[in-house]
Amino acid sequence: MVNYSSYVSLFIAISFVLLVWEWKTQQVFDLSYYDETQVLILLNEGKKLIQIDETEIYLMTEEEVLNLKRKNIKFMDITDYLELGLTYKEKKIYEYPIFPTFQDEIAPFIGNLTTDYMRENLEKFTSFRNRYYRSKYGVESSEWLFKKVSGIVKNSKRVASEISVKQFRHKWDQKSIIARFEGSDPQKDNEVVIVGAHQDSINMWIPTYGRAPGADDDGSGTVTILEAFRVLVEGDFKPQRPVEFHWYSAEEGGLLGSQHIASEYEREGRDVIAMLQNDMTGYIGKKPESVGVIIDFVDPDLTSFLKKLVTTYASIPSTDTKCGYACSDHASWQKAGYPSAFTIEGEFSDSNPYIHTANDIIGHLSFDHMLEFSKLSVSFAIELIHIMRSNLKG
Known part of the structure; x- marks a missing residue:
């Protein structure tokens, strides 16, 4: 035989x-x-x-x-984005709070987080053959996700003037998705807080047709911020400044979707107070459970505040770790001159060994672990919308 x-x-x-x-x-x-x-x-x-x-x-x-x-x-495909970081040079520099201070406001939202929706959504999201940005399956999965995000808003009866959900078109077929809470203060309309994840997956040997459930990379991040978005919508969250949730297309192609969006924001002169990326939030390795906080190629001040959010709102500790250049979509925003941070499932060297293969499945993941990152997404959004104008360094 x-x-x-x-x-x-x-x-x-x-x-x-x-x-x-x-x-x-x-x-x-x-x-x-x-x-x-x-x-x-x-x-x-x-x-x-x-x-x-x-x-x-x-x-x-x-x-x-x-x-x-x-x-x-790790790499960035900069073919179409050579001017990223060079266009809009009058960006504000933000000074982040010394300590988190809005626990009373945040607690009810965190209390409404549940793993039930996360599991249900991830089971559907991993049922597509793959979510590769240039495959028909990647288009289908993106359309499903857009309908899911839109459905959360529609079912809440929130009006369009408060929350919008749109698809961001690229030159490839899979679209990115942007859900936006409008701010109540018109003078702060150009100052946005962003929470992101990437929606695509890849089989590194057969990208277009190979099986790539991408449960952890980055289905976990996708449903992590989707759950945070759900409780904010249903909890009648009305921020002073805009808060956006982004689900990026084509991260696996070289951070293409996030580069496109960041370049548009830069060209339009938008101010980004802070950006948090969630990429791989579900796997617990051999080391003690923790929130991995990336400390290289990120904004150090924002990252320092992020670690304080972990201490305040998560039930597990943080661990400092490095992932190298262009390891996820936060790198696009950092290159554009906007402050960004990145949380991952634990120490980078102890992260999921099954990514980019057919074996990146739900069975390897912990939904309770993912929930810790949903807590951070909620607290990140709420704490940072309260930055006062006196906290601007420049």
Whole structure:
């Protein structure tokens, strides 16, 4: 009898060796050596500009980009967003509170959080073959999510002047989703607090057709902030400043959806008080349960305040951890000059080993663990809408 598993293992091993060799042969792409016409010619040949740290940019084919994903190398596809962070330079700098102070306002919302809806929503969300941003399944899953978010608002009887839900169109078919609570103070209409997650998933070997339930990456973050959004809607949350919940398309393609939205906000001159990303909130590894707080490539002051939110509102401690450059959508906002922070399921080295495969399933996750991150999303939104204008550094 043929041992097919041995062949598969051998194929993966050989592929990995080839990936290492191919990566080492890549050359850094220095934009200063090319004029605009030369760059356009290269991009028209199907190449992409891929940034893997603050200084290194590579010119890569689609397959070479996928090879980065297979090697777990984080990256941003900056092909269409070269001006991100360069357009709107008059951004305000916010000074965050020393301690959380709105426990009485926040407690009822946290008390209404439940894992029941999270489980129900994640079971449906992982039933799509995949949620890849360029597949038909990714479009279908996004449409389902849009209807779910819209349904929460519709069932609450809240009026459109208070809450809106819209799809944000990209040049690919899967849309991002933005739900917005309007602020009650017209003078603060341009100052927004953002809570985000990404809705897409990927099978790193067969992106378009492969099974990629993406239960943890990032189905967990998606339903985490969906539950936070639900209790705020149903609890008649009426903020002074706008609060937005974002579900980004195409994070796995190089933070494409969040880069597009951040670049639009920058171009329009919007002020973002703070942005919190939720990416992978459901897996508990071998180390003691905690909230992983990313401390590299984030806003340090906002991150310091986020850790105080964990202490105040979560029932588990925080742990400082690093995830590297461009490891999730917060990086798009940080690059645009907006303060961002990122929470993950625990220490990064102890995070879910099944992501980007067919085995990223609900069975590996804890909904009680996810609920801790819903608490943080609620408290983040409410605490930060109360920043006074005297708390502006510039």
